[in-house]
Amino acid sequence: MxxxxxxxxxxxxxxxxxxxxxxxxxxxxxxxxxxxxxxxxxxxxxxxxxxxxxxxxxxxxxxxxxxxxxQQIILDNSKGHEISLILDASGSMAHLDKFRIVKAIMVDFISKRKTDKIALSVFADFAYTVVPLTYDKKSVIKMLSNIEIGVAGKRKTALYEALFLSSKLFNNSKSKERIAILLTDGKDNTNSVPLEMAIERAKENKIKVYTVAVGDQRDYNVDILSHIANSTGAKFFSANSQKSIEDIYKQINQLEKSEININKYxxxxxxxxxxxxxxxxxxxxxxxxxxxxxxxx
Incomplete structure (x- = not known):
């Protein structure tokens, strides 16, 4: 500047x-x-x-x-957290304005992770990476704000594919703290990637996958989402209101509090x-x- x-x-x-x-x-x-x-x-x-x-x-x-x-110089990148946000953008997320509410909560969460790298992925009919791991929080927030339902299709939920794709972002990671937060309101129905393969890739890259389910419990599979979280050393959360979603992100923020600041000058x-x-x-x-x-x- x-x-x-x-x-x-x-x-x-x-x-x-x-x-x-x-x-x-x-x-x-x-x-x-x-x-x-x-x-x-x-x-x-x-x-x-x-x-x-x-x-x-x-x-x-x-x-x-x-x-x-x-110029801002960042040293010792391995000491910060690396967090991949995985967001369900399928058509069902439009119900009760869930998608807009979740995006607002995620923006607040991103803004509080001052010393961490953030990545953003979305999924529906297919999964894709919107922003790879970066310290540029403003870019992540800007891209997240511009995402709407339909960018990856509306009819299906490629949940396992999204987890597998997001895990690949950490292939060359040197961070000791690697986290993924997967938010969905549905079940995988694309069969593009087997569940155990997606979990295995996350475990290989030492990623803790917090799974967050929103909406009616009949729409998502509690057992599978719990299995993903437990297999990677994280937790499963369910929410049916804006406040409960906010509380979940606050809990994750506390569980994964950055204790070591990245050296910057x-x-x-x-x-x-x-x-x-x-x-x-x-x-x-x-x-x-x-x-x-x-x-x-």
Whole structure:
């Protein structure tokens, strides 16, 4: 991000403009008859000198304000949590406005995971990764906000495929804490990936899969969702209201609290030497032109 270390110094630009416009240089006046051409030439030269003076002062002020570019450096990535959010986007999630409610709760959850990597996947007729593991929470939240029911179809629920696909995101992970939160209101009915294969992939990558069921208990399979969670060392939750969903995410947030902060620091790249160097060049041009014109008088 580009900014100024001392932005208030830029206010001196107003003073520089005022000085060039109103602080006139005192000179001896010698009058000649028929000097219209000479006056025109003098005004042209004076305009150039004033422009150079303004440029020099402006560049000096910009240099003093210390233009910088800030980069956030993150060290020791293995110490943070890596969390994959897996969201059911099938047609049934439109019932009772469940999809909108869940998205709002997930946004709040993401914003609280300050030092963790987050990934986002959705599933319905098929599963796909929306955002791979990243520290950029704003991008995840923006993408989540734009997702609507139907992006992956509406009729089916590729739950096991979603778990398998999400687990692959951790193939090259070095984090000690790998978590997946799988939220659904239905049962797998695509048979695209066997359940045990999906669980085995999660276990191989040492992922704890928290399963969250929403809505009517008749619509989802408690035994299977419990089996997924228990097999990976996590927990199964069920919810039938907005408050209960919020409470579940709060519980997960506490269970997987980041105890070790990722080391971060800001790297500042300074650019003050560029405007100062340019000011010196203009200053040399200013005195060169002024002395040249004085000698030619």
């Amino acid at each position: 580009f900014s100024f270390e001392y932005p208030y110094v830029l206010l001196l630009l107003v003073l520089a403009v005022a000085c060039v416009l109103f602080c006139k240089e005192k000179k001896r006046a010698i009058y000649f008859p028929n000097t219209e051409l000479l006056g025109s030439l003098t005004r042209s030269r004076q305009w150039l000198l004033n422009t150079l003076r303004l440029a020099i002062l402006s560049l000096l002020i910009i240099g003093l304000s210390s233009p910088i570019k800030t 800001e790297k500042k790249i300074y650019y003050f030497h560029y405007p100062l160097s340019l000011a010196l060049i203009f200053l040399w041009i200013y005195f060169w032109r002024k002395n040249t014109w004085n000698l030619n008088k």
